[in-house]
Amino acid sequence: MNAGHELVEQVYAAKTDTEAADSLIRRYMGFIRAETAKYIHRAPVEGQDEELSIVLLAFYEAILGYEKNRGAFLSYASRGIRSRIIDYYRKEKKHAKVTSLHEPVQDDDNETWKINQLENPENEIEKSHHTSATRDEIQEYEKKLQEFGISFSDVADNCPRQERTLQACRRVLSAARENPGLLDELLRTKKLPMAALSEISKTDKKTMERHRKYLVAVLLAFTNGYEIIRGHLYHLTGNRENSDT
Structure with a gap:
């Protein structure tokens, strides 16, 4: 069994088995931390960087939402993480922590915004109320x-x-x-x-x-x-x- 197929089987098992989900999350904490580091530009600190919690929850959401026809799981998870992080920054308006995402940059002589370079062209965030509601509910549940x-x-x-x-x-x-x-x-x-x-x-x-x-x-x-x-x-x-x- 190749690594990609094995991962898909693990993801499907994790959808309905909390022990399998926990094992998969632990196995891919390196990936989760690396994805978090993309947005905060340093290694995340557990208990300090809220982005790490957002990415962790987005990874779990990816497990629940993944289907084989959606491509490689880690690529699918990465897209979901990006959407959650962007949505989180927008909603929370944490400008002090994400100034670099809103700075103008030069791209082929046209001024654009760094945050736009992260967004999916199909603007999945605005189109997915259910996914956003899921994230909000998980965050509220975590606080409870x-x-x-x-x-x-x-x-x-x-x-x-x-x-x-x-x-x-x-x-x-x-x-x-x-x-x-x-x-x-x-x-x-x-x-x-x-x-x-x-x-x-x-x-x-x-x-x-x-x-x-x-x-x-x-x-x-x-x-x-x-x-x-x-x-x-x-x-x-x-x-x-x-x-x-």
Whole structure:
């Protein structure tokens, strides 16, 4: 199997498998950092450069949106990253950090703008409201996770690895969603109501504690109106219809 075909298979597996997605993201962190460096003109610093988070999320979006007929995955991801970065700079108006993108340059005796050199001629940003909405929702979701002391990497590291454990977590998630009062308690106290969920779902507390961050992250997606994210997470609860409730 050649490298390109192997990568495509990995991307397709990552679409519905959080462990596979986490593994793929970790494997391509060098690519993600290199893409970020294109726009900030230096090596990105985790926790300091917001662009790194934007690129990381755009890479994950690329995994979800990729199809074989769209060409090589890394080229597809690079185009998506470029669109998100440009949109981010426009929306946030962080002129102090991106002045170089708005400076005039000479190109064949015609004055143009550096930011225009990055844009897709088809102006995909304006045409893709859904993609922009997805990015905004992911950013908002990330902020909500931070309120609970959870990061995306925490969620990926905390995902259940075995089918039996995944089924146990699904029972907990279903129990929580069927008892809105427990969800309210989670939002109010920022703590997972372990005792009640353990009793209702017949799941061992130790199992819940080992995967607490994962459970909290999924439940937050179902309690704060994150419709797009819920659509991607429906398989975690084993019921697509309930993803809209």
